[in-house]
Amino acid sequence: MSFLSYLINGISLGSVYAIIALGYTMVYGIAKMLNFAHGDIIMVGAFVTFTMVSTCGYPPMVGVLCAIVFCTVLGVVIERVAYKPLRGASKLAVLITAIGVSYLLQNLALLIFGSNSHQFTSVVALPNLKLADGALTISSVTIVTILLCIIIMVVLLTFINKTKIGQAMLAVSEDNGAATLMGIDVNRTIAVTFAIGSALAAIAGALLCSAYPSLTPYTGSMPGIKAFVAAVFGGIGSIPGAFIGGVLLGIIENLSKAYISSQLSDAIVFSVLIIVLLVRPTGIMGKKINEKV
Numbered sequence: 001m002s003f004l005s006y007l008i009n010g011i012s013l014g015s016v017y018a019i020i021a022l023g024y025t026m027v028y029g030i031a032k033m034l035n036f037a038h039g040d041i042i043m044v045g046a047f048v049t050f051t052m053v054s055t056c057g058y059p060p061m062v063g064v065l066c067a068i069v070f071c072t073v074l075g076v077v078i079e080r081v082a083y084k085p086l087r088g089a090s091k092l093a094v095l096i097t098a099i100g101v102s103y104l105l106q107n108l109a110l111l112i113f114g115s116n117s118h119q120f121t122s123v124v125a126l127p128n129l130k131l132a133d134g135a136l137t138i139s140s141v142t143i144v145t146i147l148l149c150i151i152i153m154v155v156l157l158t159f160i161n162k163t164k165i166g167q168a169m170l171a172v173s174e175d176n177g178a179a180t181l182m183g184i185d186v187n188r189t190i191a192v193t194f195a196i197g198s199a200l201a202a203i204a205g206a207l208l209c210s211a212y213p214s215l216t217p218y219t220g221s222m223p224g225i226k227a228f229v230a231a232v233f234g235g236i237g238s239i240p241g242a243f244i245g246g247v248l249l250g251i252i253e254n255l256s257k258a259y260i261s262s263q264l265s266d267a268i269v270f271s272v273l274i275i276v277l278l279v280r281p282t283g284i285m286g287k288k289i290n291e292k293v
Contacts, residue, residue: 002258004136005136005137006254006255006258006259007251007254007255008138008142009142009254010250010251010252010253010254010255011142011146011247011250011251012141012142012145012146012211012250013211013250013253013254014230014246014247014248014249014250014251014253015145015146015148015149015150015207015246015247015250016145016149016204016207016208016211016223016246016250017223017226017227017230017245017246017247017249017250018149018153018227018230018242018243018244018245018246018247018250019148019149019152019200019203019204019207019246020038020039020042020200020201020204020223020224020227020230020246021227021228021230021231021234021242021243021245021246022152022153022156022197022200022239022242022243023035023038023196023197023198023200023201023227024038024197024227024228024231024236024242025231025234025236025237025238025239025241025242026156026169026193026196026197026239027193027194027197028231028236028237029173029236029237029238030169030172030173030189030190030193031083031172031190031193031194032176033083033091033094033098034091034094034095034098034228035078035083035098035194035197036095036098036099036102036224036228037078037098037099037101037102037105038197038198038201038224038227038228039102039220039221039222039223039224039225039227039228040101040102040105040106040109040220040221040224041071041074041075041105041198041201041202041205041220042201042202042204042205042208042219042220042223042224043105043106043109043205043215043217043218043219043220043221044067044070044071044074044105044109044202044205044220045067045068045070045071045201045202045203045204045205045206046067046120046205046206046208046209046215046219046220047109047112047113047215048063048066048067048070048071048202049063049064049066049067049120049123049202049205049206049209050063050118050120050121050209050215051063052066052067053121053123054118054119054120054121060121060122060123060124060125061123063123063206064123064202064203064206067202067203067205067206068199068202068203070202071198071199071201071202072195072198072199072202074198075194075195075197075198075199075201076191076194076195076198078101078194078198079190079191079194080191082097082098082100082101083097083098083194084187084190106217106218106221107217109217110217113217115216115217116216117214117215117216118214118215118216119213119214119215120209120210120213120214120215121213122141122210122213123206123207123210124140124141124144124210125140126140126143126144127140128140129143139211141207141210141211142211144207145207145211148203148207149243149246149247152200152203153239153240153243156196156239157239157240160239165189165192168184168185168189169189169192169193171184172184172186172189172190173237201220204223204227205219205220208223222266226249226253226269227246229245229249229269229270229273230242230245230246230248230249231245231246232245232273232277232283233245233248233249233272233273233276233283233284234246234248234283234284234285235282235283235284235285236283238283238285240285241283241284241285244284244285245283245284248284249269252268252269252272253265253266253268253269256268256269
């Protein structure tokens with residue numbers, strides 16, 4: 001039963017990584033940029049939820065909705081102020097800007113909330129599930145996280161393949177210039193992509209802190225990096241790839257902590273990524289792109 005418990009918890013953690021990775025993979029797939037401030041938007045979303053629930057006394061769902069709205073607006077503002085002026089700049093300039101935005105968000109959180117750890121109240125108030133006569137207990141947060149991750153992936157795939165703005169995203173991801181000639185508003189499309197990714201980050205922040213209820217201004221840093229690893233692992237630019245990469249990463253991390261070493265689990269996760277990329281550089285579900293010269 002212990003292995004099954006570790007496996008389920010790993011899937012739950014991986015589902016959080018997958019939700020974050022979906023934001024990474026959408027932004028990269030459409031805007032062709034790596035938003036390394038994405039992990040700190042997770043932290044912002046968690047702090048908004050924490051403030052609304054613990055300080056203002058609102059119900060958890062109201063807190064999560066406020067976090068989604070706030071992070072959606074924040075994502076659009078970051079894209080317009082920090083990334084849009086660099087649309088034609090080198091990738092290095094965009095990367096440095098993303099790191100700068102990340103540190104800006106962290107330091108603003110430090111000024112507002114301080115460096116002490118805050119006790120986060122779970123946003124999931126459901127009974128735990130007991131199986132095998134109580135020998136195996138699955139927390140309600142675990143169940144909700146896994147189900148929500150699957151629902152989000154299905155909704156995103158449907159949105160992209162069946163809606164007009166989704167088709168515009170696919171067009172922009174294929175060829176930015178050609179999409180402009182076809183009358184697609186590229187700036188609006190990229191802004192919507194950032195809005196969706198930031199909303200997902202807010203959800204992931206609430207779920208992550210519900211499972212691990214310690215909140216600091218640095219809460220989103222490592223999950224953000226691991227979610228990026230998950231996106232690359234699964235094939236960055238692929239929504240199913242982000243889902244599979246996130247879940248596998250969570251399982252590997254949790255089983256490594258349980259059976260090898262909790263101190264080496266992060267090293268094992270990154271080592272597996274290196275091995276996968278050596279064998280398949282595009283990731284598990286990534287497609288090889290032939291560039292014309």
